[in-house]
Amino acid sequence: MTRLPEAPAILEVRHAVRAWLARYEPAGAVVVALSGGADSLALVAxxxxxxxxxxALVVxxxxxxGSGAVAASAAARARELGCARADVVAVEVNGPGGLEAAARAARxxxxxxxxxxxxxxxxxxxxxxxxxxxxGLARGSGGRxxxxxxxxxxxxxxxxxxxRRETTRRACCELGLEPYEDPHNADPGFTRVRLRTEVLPLLEDVLGGGAAAALxxxxxxxxxxxEVLDTLACRTLASARDGDDLVVDRLLETHVSVRRRVLRTWLLGRGAKALTDKQLRAVDDLIGRWRGQGGVAVGGGRPGVRLVASRRRGRLSAGFVND
Structure with a gap:
């Protein structure tokens, strides 16, 4: 083990890591994702x-x-801190959802x-x-x-x-480490940056502090x-299955909060993507508010083909149909 100063911030970070390792990885063999910023530097130490x-892995x-030089410097710092290995992996950032989502997926x-x-x-x-x-509140798609x-x-x-983020920064100061400041983290073009620099400080001010901790x-x-509801839903799904279909009678008396979880898991397994609350409620109506209505199209499929959930002869089925 590397000896670190007995200073309050790095001790708090160490205690958090120690508790996590004891709970999830007693053997202690781990990889740390290192960006060179204060949070990941303190975590590596x-x-x-x-x-x-x-x-350490640096993406x-x-x-x-100059991103290559920044990454190489972060890897060198990890080796100085005592990592057995520190590797840089270069990626191509492209894909749907904008720059932030594409970078996250590549990373x-x-x-x-x-x-x-x-x-x-x-x-x-x-x-x-x-x-x-x-x-998540802005998405408005429920507790999940x-x-x-x-x-x-x-x-x-x-x-x-x-x-707290301020604790990782203080930990770096205690260790004499100068973290890398990513300019993207100050770019107001990213929603998360505005939450960090505008919304949360305002909430803390209006509510008298403690907003971040309360959230x-x-x-x-x-x-x-x-997790409790998901466990109940998993058991209910297993009992309601009939091959790829669901037996409606086995779901009628299930509480709606569990039933919608059942339907969500089932639909994702049948190929659904980007399920919305409106779609899920419409599929649930095929059970809880059945009036002989037609099928419900949900996200999935490909151009010209869509995934449709429908009820017939006491069964719910989901399949791809041509537009």
Missing amino acids: AAVAEAPAVR DHRLQD YAALDAGRDGRPVLLGHTLDDQAETVLL SIRGMADYDAPWGRPLLGV ARTAQQLREDG
Whole structure:
């Protein structure tokens, strides 16, 4: 283990990493996603101090001039901190959903490909969790969208969800580390940046402080409740299945909060994509408000072909039909 100063901020980060490792990865062999920013730098330092085997992966998105040098510097810093290995992976950022979504997809794909079967620790903090909850509120798609990020959603581990961003910055100061400041993190063209720099500070001011912590706490409570409902839905789905179809009578008495989870899982398994609340409620009406209505088109398929859920002879089925 690497010896670090017994200073309050880095100790808080270490305790968070230690608790995560004890719960999810007692063997301690982990990969840390390193950007060079304060959150991931503090995470690398703490992980090296707490885990017997740490490898750092730095993803170079190649979106800015000099990004290769920034990535190489971050990898060198990881080796100085004691990582057994620190590798740079360059990616191409292209795809749907805008620059932010495309960069995220490329980053996660690279981390997954390079993790060698180990969990990947990400530097998401309590502040990131609060921002995620606010983004979910804007989507308005129910509890699932505002229960935030999990501390472990294999292979992604987030030990710092209870740690403030200001703490990781102070930890870097205590260690004499100068984190990289990504200019994208100050670009108001990104919604998350405006939440971070405008919305959350305003909430903290209006509510007298504690807004970020309250949002993160709410996310944790919703996640715990959601896990119970998801477990019930999984059992209900298994009992309602008849091949690829669902038997309506086996779902009639199921509470709607569980039933819609059943339908969501079933539809995703049949090829649905980007399900909306309106679509899910319309499919649920084929059970709870049956009036002989026709099928419901949901997201999925390809140009000229759509996925349709329909009821016939006491069964729900979902299949692709031509427009």
